[in-house]
Amino acid sequence: MRINLSSNTDILAVTPTLFGFVPTNSIVAILLDNIGDRRTVHVSARYDIVEPLDVAAQLANTLPLQQPNGDMRLVILIAITDPEHDKHAGDHLDAAQRHITARGASILKRLHTPAVDAGNTWTDVDTGDTGTTVDYRTSEVGLLMAVEHGRIVRATRDDIAAEFTPTEQAPAPDVDTESAEFSTQIVRDMATAFEDPTTLTPQLAANAGLLITANTTHRDALLIASTEHPQSGATVWTHLARQLRGRARIEALALAAACFYCSDDAVRAAIALEAARHTAADAGLPDTTLVTLLDTAVQAAVPPAKLRQVFAQLAAKPPTE
Structure with a gap:
């Protein structure tokens, strides 16, 4: 999707859409690919204004500033802060x-x-130019994301995190994972759910949760299938993760993160991975390989298309059992 950023007002209007929530008291960095006469958003990042100044160094060290061709990306820095933080914002x-x-x-x-x-006044701190912010919800990019991708900007990051909060626990699985018939049927039912999330039931969630924890081969098969339908896959794995506990919840959250990232929603991918790590810590479990892989991809801002290639390569691997 092409995004028109012809003015500072446009840049500020797109910021909530880039994150999926309205950033407040934040330092924001937007990285632009710089290829010929085209400048496209590569990735965005933020941190809280109350963080110490050394976080600015961490930001610079984390951002993927170099393009594959060796050229350096351009960076837009934004301070979104209440008046009492203005001095600290300037320092950041x-x-x-x-x-x-x-x-x-x-x-x-x-x-x-x-x-x-x-209705707020923006200032270019280097030129002194000023202007007025507009309603991001009715901006061009806000409407495009809502209509074409079904993405609604949440009020806060916590509102997104709440999407992964556990709900009523799914029932016990009703069959044995050692059964080939069981595994095949669950994979088929989940494939159907990725195409139509309304077919997901609590019992299917329970059975799928057992399968993805007991069998890495089948988990990877579901990973591949769901990232082929990343938006509906993200919906299914999020709904499933909320009904699961322990290791099954961790794996489901990781699969949700993969789907979110493949659908260009890096914020929800990162939040899903946070929830997976917190679940593991609470249960005294180590992070899974998939959580670690995805966390590395998110932190390095690996292009979603590249991650999809990695998942496609998994499909070529012979079964291990």
Whole structure:
């Protein structure tokens, strides 16, 4: 999807859509690929304004500032802060610029606004230019994301995290994972659910939860199948993860993260992985290989298309049993 960012007002209007929630009291970095006369959003990142200044260095070290061809990406820095944080915001913008340029990247612009909803004054801190923010919900990109991708911007990041909160636990699995017939039927039923999430039942959730924890081969088969329908796959695995507990919940959250990332929703992917790690810590379990793989991909801003290629390569692996 092409996004028109012809002004500072457009940049601020797109910010909630990039994250899926309305950032407040935050330092935001938007990385742009710089290829010919085209500049497209590669990835975005944020941290809370109350963080110490050394977080700016961590941001610069984490951002994928170099393009595959060796050229450096352009960076837009934004401070979205209440007036009482203005001085601290300026310090963060200066520190972030210093660390990012030290790594060879260029800062395209630095903006400040107290909030990104309509009617606030934005300032270009380097030129002194000012303007007024617009309603992000009726902006071009906000409407495109809502209509074409069904994405609604949440009020806060916590509202997104609540989407992964456990609900009523699924019943016990009703068959034995050692049965080939059981495994085949569950894979088929889940494939149907990825095409039509309304077919997912609590009993299917329970059976699938048992399968993905007991059999890595079948888990990977479901990973491949669900990332072929990433938006509905994300819906299914999120719904399933909320009904599962322990290791099954961890695996389902990881699969949800994979689907979210493949559908270009890096924020929900990261939050799903956070929930998986918290579940593991609460249960005294180590992170799974899939959680670690996906976390590395998210932190490195690996292009979703590349991750889909990795999953496709899994399909070529012979069964291990």
